[in-house]
Amino acid sequence: MKKFFKIFGITLGSLVGLVLVVLCIALWLVFTPERLTPIVRSQVEKYVPCPTHIGRVELTFFSSFPRFELQIDQVAALNPQAQAECGDTLVRADRLQAAVDVKAFLQHRELRLSGIRLLDGRVCAYVDGAGRANFDLFPPSPDEPEADDDGGLPFGLIDVSTIELRNIDLSYIDRQSGMEATVRGLCAVADASLRPMDSLTVHLATEPFAVAYADSSLTAEVRGLAPDLSVALQGNRVQAGLHIQPQAVSLAYAGDAYLTDAEVGLDLQAVADLSRLSAQVEQLALSFNGLSLGIQGKASLDTVRGEVHTDLTYRLDLPQVQRLLASVPAAFHEYVDGIEAAGSLTAQGTVQGVYNDSTMPAVTAQVQLDGVSAACPDLLPFPLKQVDGNLAAYVNLQRDDTTFLQIDRLAVRTPQSRIALSGRADRLLSDPHADLTADADLHLPELAPFVPDSMNVTMAGRLKARVAARASLSQVEQMALEQIKASASLQFKDLAVAYDTLSLKTNDTRITLSLPNPNARTKHTGFAAAGIEADQLDVALGTGMQAALQGLNLDVETSDVRDTTRIPAVNLRLGLGFAQAGMDSMSVQIEQPEVAVSVAPQRRNAGQPRFSVKVGSGKLNADLGTDRVQADLLDVAATVFYNKNQEDIFLRWMPRGAFHLQQGVAHLAALPYPVELPQVKMDFTPRTFEIEQAGVHLGASDFNLAGKLDNILPFFRGDSILRGDFAFTSAHTDIDQLMALTSGLGSEEETAEDDATEAPAAPPAAEETPADTAAYTGPYMVPQGIDLTLHTDIAEASFNQNLITDVDGDVRVANGTLALEELTFTTPGSDIQLTAMYQTPRRNHLFVGLDFHMMKVEIADLLHMIPDLDSIMPMLRSFDGTGEFHLAAETNLDSLYNLKMSTLRGAASIRGEDLKLVDGETFAEIARMLRFKNRQKENQVDSLTAEFTVFRNEIDVYPFLIAIDRYKAVVGGRHNLDMSFDYNISLVESPLPFRASVEVSGNLDDMKFRLARAKYPDFYRPAARYEVKNKQQELRDLIKRSLVANVANKEE
């Protein structure tokens, strides 16, 4: 055995030695460069159809054992016919090396090449303007039969383990298209292996080199390009990897630089299935000036259906927004001039679904903004700082109902303001519906630049706002507010706004808006609500007008007021702690004013509105310059029913409510005394107006009115008369003071009336012409169809320095008649009863009547109170004492209140006891003529009973008996309204032997006395009494009975 190994060793060593010797001889003696170079040159010339240059060819074995390595120096392919920048060189290299694994080739028919190296070379491809290329070395031969290519390889394996290019320049120049591309200093190492039909691996690693491209308009340059490419093909499975480190890319188009040294990188790891036309992207990372885009996932192509199936995720990182902004080409700088931005942005999401002509895959995105800041003076007057946000979106073109944008948070800050937005928007592609909430803290002066300078508006203060809204785009476009849900809460702090001369200031004001109204007080006011709360609100207009409101609280809720087919429902409540307003010299101060106004459909008639108003206040003080009004309490509450179908304005507005005033005082410049209203309380309905209490203090007078006005609504409908019953009470009424107070009021009207009075009476026929009606306001016309009664109860009244007490009676307006009914009162000189009547059947035919009774009246007081009586019955001046006086008179008046003398009627009765004659001059003349025994200036008259009547301009004094001295005389006669008279004093009992009489005629300025035959000789004479009674005495009794009848009625 040992021998065997010895022999085998010696044999093997001999063989190896022999081979080595053969190789040495072949390499050093046979395959020397000098022998090998010509061989290669000749073989190249056979296969290469262009001129070539081969400098030196060397074959090595030991240095590349076990492979043979061929090294060719100074190799070049030439195209001498070409005229180009490339010259005649198509390809040139200083050295070309390659190694072949001879053993693999011999044993396995595998072509394993390694160490292929091309050093310091240059490739220049050129196409001239005629389209001739210098690399077109193999013109096609149509006669050459196609090679029998079965698709297989002559080797079981082609393995190119290493291909190395070092310092290679590549140029491609196309003068026809004006394109020029160059690669400088390419250094690359590639490994590749190929097995027939099922396996191929390629790996290409390069060192940084430069690539340039240029054509007529586009120039591009990439410096430091060093791609690392690996491809592995295993059957239908291809695994590829490409990594390109970020390098400087420059791009210019039409002279404009779009990229300048932009950092662009690429990293791709993917696996593709060629049979399924699908690819799994394990990583695709693109970078551009700090912007990175990463994609992972799977995509496949369905050639049958012509669609692409995607299931990808992506992530976009922009850590420095300012770098992206800086990448904007110079050609577009004008669009971003002045814009500054910084911060980071991240977006990630998925792309899933089918892409074809009609469908798009669904896309999700999650966007995050961190610390982004931006400034664009042209768009915003202030920079945006610290923009942070987190947003999510889902877009599916096939199902828009699933599409949404979710804003988890989007916050923006300005130098002094802050805005945050959150919410969600759905159906982005059809009718976007948003549910958004915004919170803002705004520094209002920052917003001032948004207001046009022409408005001259200045603002100060802060606004804190929270606004939430749920609405779709179609709802907003159609202003379908009934479908929109929105709310807002605004809080103004230290607000100061000035617009021209109008200014507004408030320390703390809150404004709320709700759409719809979540807390509706009625079922109709759920549409919207608004509220304002302010601790202090100051408003001024110029320097003349200002208002200050404290504790403002305003609430408004409403139905949809845009719906014109329905009556809107609105509730408004305004409350204030204190309100003050002033304008020039006028000012108003109100404590705790409250106003509540509501509008709603009527319950029984939804087509008509119902208005409710409540106004109340505490202390009120209004200074109106010359006038001043005060009150401790004011409450007004009213509900008004509106009926548009009624023509009469009163029937259109049906009020119901109450009025309450306490301690009201009005200081009026026209009155020297304040008008005090201690208590005014009244209720009113469409049917009844009831005054519970209405007190007035004016100077020395006080009044109180209470009562009820009824049948108001039926009256205006024409169904019934208006009935009123009021009680007017007064502890004291100073009539003199009231007349003095009211004297001169409305003097302009009175002047006009005076002028009209002085003018000649208008012809009756023309009184009711439209022109006269317009020019002349006419007399007071007593309204028809009403029955109003005012029961007066005045404890005492002072008039003309007389004190009138126990004034009791009724003032009544009924059926066109204004009447004082049996008004009784007491003066120091008499108990008086007065009934007066005023009727207005037509404008130029008025009626006034008087029924006047004075009991136990001093004659002097009577004349003092009724001075006109002296004209009618002048002899009364001659009497002194106490008597009764009864008077009834009536007449018609024209429209100017002138007497119609033809209608004047009157009757009076005077009864006196223990009277005295006091008129010295008249009495003296009568006494002298009748030879009175006692001619003293005061003569006792036992009794006096006289009646007189007025008929037109005639005053008839019926014969009456008076007893003076030793005489009894009957006095009678006529007194005319022109103050002329004709009296006869007939002696019926005297010492004289004949029946003498005295006639007194003429007028008061020119009295004539003369003795005459007795006109009434038998009057009051017992013998003739019966006869007399049948004539004049009956008439006197008739007059007297009719006059005192009313007194009797009163007593009853």
Add this chain to the structure above:
Amino acid sequence: MKKTFLYVLAVIAAALCLTSCQKEEPTFDEALLIGKWQEVGTQVFYTYASDYTGKTWDEADDVTEAEAQPFEWSLVQSTLTQIHIMEMGSNVPKTYTVTQLTSSKLVYEDDFGKEFSFNKVN
């Protein structure tokens, strides 16, 4: 004294001589009074109805017949009494002495000698 007595007797004798019988009062037919009368020279109207009511108005004062004031009347021999009825409840009597009454003419005078003449208008 004797002389004075003679004077008195003379006066009495003269008085007795001057005393005459009372003039007989004429009588007028009140039927002639029924109707409408207008005062001569004026626009004053009176109407006398058979039920002894009447009314008066003055159209110069823009008073129509419908607005006339009522009265009651009586005619006894030549004494015409008109009692004007006031709305205030009192009465104003007026008496006149008729001096002429025909179917078309009415003349009367009051106690103070004031005469009123009327023409019948229907």
